[in-house]
Amino acid sequence: MRIAINTGGGDAPGLNAAIRSATLSALRRGWEVMGIMNGYGSIYTEHPFKKLTYDSVRGITMMGGTILGSANKANPFEVPVTKKDGSVELEDRSDAVVEEFEKYSIDALVAIGGDGSMHIAHRLSQKGLNVVGVPKTIDNDIWGCDVSLGFDTAVTTATEAIDRIRTTAQSHQRIMIVEVMGRYAGWIALHSGLSASADAILIPEIRFNVDAIAEKVMERQRKGDTYSIIVAAEGAVEEDGHRFVKGKEPGQSEQLGGIGEYLEDVLSEKTGKESRSLVLGHLQRGGTPSTYDRLISLRFGAAAIRALDEKDFNRMIVMQQNSIKRIPLEDVAGKVKNVPLDSDTILTAKEIGICLGNSK
Amino acid sequence: MRIAINTGGGDAPGLNAAIRSATLSALRRGWEVMGIMNGYGSIYTEHPFKKLTYDSVRGITMMGGTILGSANKANPFEVPVTKKDGSVELEDRSDAVVEEFEKYSIDALVAIGGDGSMHIAHRLSQKGLNVVGVPKTIDNDIWGCDVSLGFDTAVTTATEAIDRIRTTAQSHQRIMIVEVMGRYAGWIALHSGLSASADAILIPEIRFNVDAIAEKVMERQRKGDTYSIIVAAEGAVEEDGHRFVKGKEPGQSEQLGGIGEYLEDVLSEKTGKESRSLVLGHLQRGGTPSTYDRLISLRFGAAAIRALDEKDFNRMIVMQQNSIKRIPLEDVAGKVKNVPLDSDTILTAKEIGICLGNSK
Amino acid sequence: MRIAINTGGGDAPGLNAAIRSATLSALRRGWEVMGIMNGYGSIYTEHPFKKLTYDSVRGITMMGGTILGSANKANPFEVPVTKKDGSVELEDRSDAVVEEFEKYSIDALVAIGGDGSMHIAHRLSQKGLNVVGVPKTIDNDIWGCDVSLGFDTAVTTATEAIDRIRTTAQSHQRIMIVEVMGRYAGWIALHSGLSASADAILIPEIRFNVDAIAEKVMERQRKGDTYSIIVAAEGAVEEDGHRFVKGKEPGQSEQLGGIGEYLEDVLSEKTGKESRSLVLGHLQRGGTPSTYDRLISLRFGAAAIRALDEKDFNRMIVMQQNSIKRIPLEDVAGKVKNVPLDSDTILTAKEIGICLGNSK
Amino acid sequence: MRIAINTGGGDAPGLNAAIRSATLSALRRGWEVMGIMNGYGSIYTEHPFKKLTYDSVRGITMMGGTILGSANKANPFEVPVTKKDGSVELEDRSDAVVEEFEKYSIDALVAIGGDGSMHIAHRLSQKGLNVVGVPKTIDNDIWGCDVSLGFDTAVTTATEAIDRIRTTAQSHQRIMIVEVMGRYAGWIALHSGLSASADAILIPEIRFNVDAIAEKVMERQRKGDTYSIIVAAEGAVEEDGHRFVKGKEPGQSEQLGGIGEYLEDVLSEKTGKESRSLVLGHLQRGGTPSTYDRLISLRFGAAAIRALDEKDFNRMIVMQQNSIKRIPLEDVAGKVKNVPLDSDTILTAKEIGICLGNSK
Known part of the structure; x- marks a missing residue:
């Protein structure tokens, strides 16, 4: 053989x-x-x-x-x-x-x-x-x-990056936005955001409303938490269906900022707080x-x-279900496994008060 | 409430x-x-x-x-x-x-x-x-x-420690034995041993034979791998039923070495190779x-x-099975969840050639 | 008191x-x-x-x-x-x-x-x-x-990021460009670039020539190293004196890419190889x-x-000189400590074959 | 050539x-x-x-x-x-x-x-x-x-291990003793002990008195810090000149515990607090x-x-003094570079209240 x-x-x-x-x-x-x-x-x-x-x-x-x-x-x-x-x-x-x-x-x-x-x-x-x-x-x-x-390594890398960003957010009383991978599904954003105690997590599966996020930031401010951390999947979608594109479109010379840059601008305006964004990019797929x-x-x-x-x-x-199994190859192609909205992980995020981008 | x-x-x-x-x-x-x-x-x-x-x-x-x-x-x-x-x-x-x-x-x-x-x-x-x-x-x-x-953090800590030990084992052509926690079950040893590419893994669920381990070391030597790494759960049991105890017995003044020290002595004698053991101990329960x-x-x-x-x-x-569930408290007490001998993880270890301590 | x-x-x-x-x-x-x-x-x-x-x-x-x-x-x-x-x-x-x-x-x-x-x-x-x-x-x-x-933590963070990027560069045979902090001095770029075995390191103290970098990439290609890693200080200066600015200029709506984006474009064109850039940004100032x-x-x-x-x-x-001393505060302000071009570290970089951006 | x-x-x-x-x-x-x-x-x-x-x-x-x-x-x-x-x-x-x-x-x-x-x-x-x-x-x-x-990697490994031990010490209100390398000189113990905020640091250059250490533990207890962390170089020497040996002496069958085990016993007795020791051993010389x-x-x-x-x-x-130099080989052999007792690092340790083992 x-x-x-x-x-x-x-x-x-x-x-x-x-x-x-x-x-x-x-x-x-x-x-x-x-x-x-x-x-x-x-x-x-x-x-x-x-x-x-x-x-x-x-x-x-x-x-x-x-x-x-x-x-x-x-x-x-x-x-x-x-x-x-x-x-x-x-x-x-x-x-x-x-x-x-x-x-x-x-x-x-x-x-x-x-x-x-x-x-x-x-x-x-x-x-x-x-x-x-x-x-x-x-x-x-x-x-x-x-x-x-x-997946687990990518989540770990993202979590460690968010941990690292936290001290700057705190020291400078800023909104820090971390853009992670996930064009169609929000797994990395959800798991790393929860692990690293993000205040808002935006995933493609739940359309977001910037006012809801700004309100979360201000609610924290009122409680004495003068900074906020937001984790956004690159494929997160705004309430009106807008999906953010990053880099150059074919035939265009202008670089388009992704969702991180967008949130940086709009949240800074809506909350009056300094905002900074960071794109983790290829860091997430490398390493041991x-x-x-x-x-x-x-x-x-x-x-x-x-x-x-x-x-x-x-x-x-x-x-x-924690076991090795086999499924037909033909069943797989062309489908995307999204985060189920009724999953226990989403439920946990809601119950501990994380903003998932939608109006409450 | x-x-x-x-x-x-x-x-x-x-x-x-x-x-x-x-x-x-x-x-x-x-x-x-x-x-x-x-x-x-x-x-x-x-x-x-x-x-x-x-x-x-x-x-x-x-x-x-x-x-x-x-x-x-x-x-x-x-x-x-x-x-x-x-x-x-x-x-x-x-x-x-x-x-x-x-x-x-x-x-x-x-x-x-x-x-x-x-x-x-x-x-x-x-x-x-x-x-x-x-x-x-x-x-x-x-x-x-x-x-x-x-559990996952403990396995991670143990894996990183074994990774670290590897360079010394290689540079000095030694047998390095890493003793990890697990008095009744071999989960940490099995998972960290596999992750860190140990050559032999000893768990309480499988009684071990030192000759089988020594033979594994010599087989590697013949293939040009002049060092070996052995991961042993503290509760590993010898073929004759001997269980290793570490530290002082009540009323005794003598310190007893655990399984790590035992293997250090006996493998060194049986293979003629320098051996060293390391007890990870409390490192495994600390940290982020x-x-x-x-x-x-x-x-x-x-x-x-x-x-x-x-x-x-x-x-x-x-x-x-990867879901949150609830079971009656009364079902839990007094039982130990051992590594199932027919589990996929044990099978993988065998198939990639790891010695599990028993005669082949 | x-x-x-x-x-x-x-x-x-x-x-x-x-x-x-x-x-x-x-x-x-x-x-x-x-x-x-x-x-x-x-x-x-x-x-x-x-x-x-x-x-x-x-x-x-x-x-x-x-x-x-x-x-x-x-x-x-x-x-x-x-x-x-x-x-x-x-x-x-x-x-x-x-x-x-x-x-x-x-x-x-x-x-x-x-x-x-x-x-x-x-x-x-x-x-x-x-x-x-x-x-x-x-x-x-x-x-x-x-x-x-x-400084040491920032260099460590940058080094770990470059280590992580390496596997992607290798697997995909790409040019990876990592942009690190250093507006006026190249300390982070030089130390992290050396530590992480970068192939080219660009610092503000040495004006760079893209052809020299492209030539380094192609020289590696000829030796069978089908990827290259370039570390650039954000303040690196081109031979003609051009300094790269990132983000929005006051009163402008367009986002300007920094040196990383520039090199991504120009090196890709000059070498015919896929290139990607990564801006480490705030990651470098956070963490333990x-x-x-x-x-x-x-x-x-x-x-x-x-x-x-x-x-x-x-x-x-x-x-x-490895000792704690005191100097007058008035001596400090308004000066920048650059990397000395005759320092042993620069010499080491040259002697082991790292391209420092200038024509050879 | x-x-x-x-x-x-x-x-x-x-x-x-x-x-x-x-x-x-x-x-x-x-x-x-x-x-x-x-x-x-x-x-x-x-x-x-x-x-x-x-x-x-x-x-x-x-x-x-x-x-x-x-x-x-x-x-x-x-x-x-x-x-x-x-x-x-x-x-x-x-x-x-x-x-x-x-x-x-x-x-x-x-x-x-x-x-x-x-x-x-x-x-x-x-x-x-x-x-x-x-x-x-x-x-x-x-x-x-x-x-x-x-050296720097060894200190880093030791520091991370002590960081990890801290949570157990705190949660269980224990004395934790970490034994690090350093048979003749206390560099690793001093640097890792300071970095990891140890409460007492024992180095071969300063003979120690167990009562001084026990007193430090009790002083902390009175301030509400119900745990203590002690870092000891393996070659630390007691006031009476006793040096601790670990492992087997030639021709002996009994394993000798090192300084860690000794302190575990004696401090536990003197303070009435639970104590645990950990020997870092070969972990310190491995890794990236x-x-x-x-x-x-x-x-x-x-x-x-x-x-x-x-x-x-x-x-x-x-x-x-932070520069690369050359000295005659003949000047080096047979001498040991000890930690100078008047060094700034020792001074810092004293000034921030770390017990160096000697009576105050």
Whole structure:
């Protein structure tokens, strides 16, 4: 038996632990393991694979990133090809992937990645590859899986950053706004905001009203708390449906500030208090994985090999109700796992007096 | 409505977060909250209670320890009393606790603690008090609860310590043995050992054979890994049933080394390699709670008040299958939640080649 | 003897340790200690002072921020006053400070702060107050002092952030640019860049050439290092003298990106590689002080009281050549301590092959 | 030019940064660099050297330990040789080292290590080798050097451990004793004790009196601080000259407790308070080097190559008064750099009320 491992999408702490665990579990079964370097794009190059041995995965559990490399745009079903007239078109090159697997006698694929990677994995499985997926995303929004690898470390990093911001907020009696990742789901914002005792938490699942936030700040002021900390998911949505975009729009030269900058301006105006915002950005996906992420990643990696061993293909390994399970890959793609509004965590936030952005 | 909060047993990271969450949730319902200072023992003193307000719990989520203080020997059913002849007897003073609650018009009790505290809480409930328990133990061995508060931080601390030990092990080509907490259950050892890539993990649930461990060390040596790291729960048991005791036995002057010292000696002899052991001890229960522990503690605290609000008394709040639930207090006491030998985590450890101490 | 303590300017890790040390040293001499709350601005309010006792400073050594509060615009020589016509003028209210000190029988002032605070302290001393200054700035650019309090923690925070960014840079084969504080001096950039193995470090003291940086990136690429990490002080200056400004200029609505954004664009274009930038911002001034900062702050605080005890007024406490010394306050103001271009640290950076932005 | 690098003695955080810096500085001069694997002992083996390249030192600045390995007993002047009758004698094999250097055409040696390593380096230089030493010791007791590599990280680790212990001490109203490294000098104890706000600090330079410590604990109790934290260097000496030994004496079966255990017993008896001790041990020499240690190590490594380049042999690189300097190797050996009793740090400790173990 010979298998390949791929890591796709943005890097996340825990990828290496999953690679190590899958590799060791496979080697101990007497299988061979090949790593796909820098995503499926490498399949069309001369040296697409690197053999993974006991030595290749030594000491990598605690390392962030992925020893296999990743690539944001390595979808074999949509490969950008430059035409003679200079235009770029997307071509389906997935057959080449299947052929390459055959050429190298690879029997099965462990695909570690987020929603996009699971979609690709599913389509590859439809073309005949034997695939098992492992869910990775710091945003924790992969459908069907309570916790995905990378999430706990991202929350920890965000929590520590907010802890650090607090002293400045207090000393200078300011409103500090921390913008965290989460384009479609508010998991990082909600968990880090609660952990770090934020006063308001804005998530995409609950549309916010700036007056409600300003009122929270002033209510604290009246109680003698002369500063406030606000944690906002980058994808938080205003009551009127406005979603904030950051960076440059294609074809535009102007940089757009995200929700952090917006709140900085508008809260400063509404409360008369100094405000500052901070965008955590890439800090959230780097660093040494937390203990929790190391453990979940090791378990996911071993579980993927177990599934392959049982010929239970085209499944994604998931953590559901604190147990490792498998669900069909086809069930996953294109869905987002949002924070349920009736969840115990949301309830806790409300009961201890955190403003969730909506009018009370 | 007026409630009291008690923290019992060894301190653990997350206690303050639970106190804060319970207090805020209660205050927002218009209730009064009294903290029992330094355990039930204080009940017989002049000032048993301290009123908890919005101000008392400000900024404590991230603080280790407990602002209420704790006491290891504060069981009101077994109060040590010195007799005229100098002998000490244990007396049941629980009636005084009940009377004091009545005197101060306290309607209900939130009892945060471990197995012992839950047992006391249950017996107090039998005497008519309205009680809700919150499970706390860094050992994670409270029955009925997947994860108790304090555990994740303890595992994190142990993992970081093992990470730190690794460089010395490598540079000096040694066997390093790290002794972690876990008298009856191996949760900390198993989770930290896996996370930190230990080569052998010894837990009370699996009796160990030193020859199996020595063989693992030599197998690594043959592969070119000239060092090994062993994580041992303090309560690990040898094949012949020998359990290691540390410190002084009552009436003895000699200090007994624990399992760490034993392995240091015997492995050094069996493998011819330099060995060193380290006892993590109290480091594991201190420090800032991890993000996970802060969150679970906040949820437990709010859930306890919710139970009281619904008059659902004599329950312990638990995390089961990733959800907050309640179980009867009477079901908990006197049982230990061991690591299940068929758990996915044990399976992962085996599949990636970790020695669990037993002969293969 | 009765003294007052003031903390001015941006907060920095170590302020509380200095406050604690000065307070305890003074109390043990039998003196009284008053804290000025939220800067000199509070002097004109009803309750300008808060008595500092043994209890007020308990447990604050490890806390970031300042228990006294700070204010960026609290210069008593330039108080903004709104005129009848709505215009704002700056008035000298320093006499009021002197009067208030007399009214409360305050004999001396410990002024903890940066360059601006030392200038104010000097001018107050010229009006007859007995002052001793303690140098604080995370930028480390106060003249006359080898290391000021707050610097080591800021470098540590920046180093950890760069460590964290590295895994993403590697996994995605990107150029990552980290923008750190340092408007006039490159201390944070140089020290964190070296510690975190940056490939290029840009400091205000050395004008940079983007082609030299792009060439460094490509040289690495040729050696097989497909990513690069660049650390830039916010005040880095281009060869043509261009200095980058961030945020909104007064009267402008457009947000200006700083040096990070500029490099992201231009390096991406020149090298054809994906680039991303990150602004660390306020993260650098928050958090628990490092061991080094705690120690230096404790020493500075005690040394300030020692100077007062010896009636050696109008001095600033400094660390010079690893010893605590005192220099005249008047020597400090208006000067910036730059990184010396012939320093051993710069030499080390060059010798191990770090690009300092200039053409080779 | 071809040079060799050796790391000797116990491992310390920063060794790899020094190896990297020396290697890169030498390679950029066009020299060749050989690493001596696992200490001088390897010289008599078949493969004593490993070529160090740009690739060998990539990414190691932040790694603890030493990629060259170390060996505690690798003194070429005292090699243990087993005689026919089974007895072990120490033989001088240093000529073999010199011959091997000649055979491999090695022109100079960078010797990184502590007091013992500097002594060996000096004796090798007397036999004609060109040597430059780099001071490494977490104890910071190498003569002639204000700060040696590894010290700052060790102090940081100890400080964090004491911070962590504090919450347990407070919650349980205990005396907690933390035993840190420092057999002959109290640098770690003094710096970590101050940083972590210990109540008493015991160092080998000041003989201690248990009654003075007990009195300090009781004084705190009277002020309402019901717990105390004591930091003791392992080499602290009692008033009567008693020095504490830990572990097994040769030929004895009994384990001896160190100073921590002693204080636990005697303070508990004298104060009536619960006491617990903790030995930090090997935790102090492991882990990722602090920013300060990375920087000093990089500077030391580059400075060593600079000295070799200038043919300034038989020197040790030192940090004196915040500058890199060189002193003769022969001046270093056999001396210990103690904490000066009139140092500003000791003065600060006294002035803020820390008990240094002696009667007041």
